Amino acid sequence: MVFACAFALVAIATKISAFFANVIPTSNIFLTILNSILGNMYFVLTTITALLATYKPDFFSSIKGAQEIGMFFMIIFMVVIAVPASIPEILKNAPLLFVFCGIMVLMNMLVSFIGAYLYTIFYPIKTPCYLMLAGSFLY
Structure with missing residues (x-):
């Protein structure tokens, strides 16, 4: 379906x-x-x-199963977009872009986690996604 x-x-x-x-x-x-x-x-x-x-x-x-399939395809989409990226090239040509993306991810995580805590919302899908995004910057 x-x-x-x-x-x-x-x-x-x-x-x-x-x-x-x-x-x-x-x-x-x-x-x-x-x-x-x-x-x-x-x-x-x-x-x-x-x-x-x-x-x-x-x-x-x-x-x-729509949410699980949607999350799977969203992760596949992010991987396809990120595959041609070269972190050394980005750091050499546009280091501020890398810093800006890191700040965006951290602020997004901060607002989401604080909002989830204040309104007692459990994010079973968002949490692994945010951890994956944060881990991609450490890789």
């Missing part, structure tokens, strides 16, 4: 974004920006998914 929904959402988003990319002209700057936004498959996919999850929460919350 999870994969059927995912494939259907991707197919619909691809068709809609291709339609907008072909229909909206690029004759002026406003239309070019509109074409770039509505013709972007990832923007359309995110918008459709957020709208469906907002207006049909009973259906999407009833899908078994």
Whole structure:
């Protein structure tokens, strides 16, 4: 069920974004920006998914295993993005970027953990993800 929904959402988003990319002209700057936004498959996919999850929460919350599969694919996505990165190149060419990313991860963890403590929220999925992110900076 999870994969059927995912494939259907991707197919619909691809068709809609291709339609907008072909229909909206690029004759002026406003239309070019509109074409770039509505013709972007990832923007359309995110918008459709957020709208469906907002207006049909009973259906999407009833899908078994969706959170685990989503976390697995999110980790795979992060690995695919990070594979071509070379830490020595980053440190040589843009050391402040590395520091900025470290500060972002630490602040995100701090706010999430303090918020979870104050509101007594248990994050069984977020905690390993944050530890993985923090560990990637130590690796």
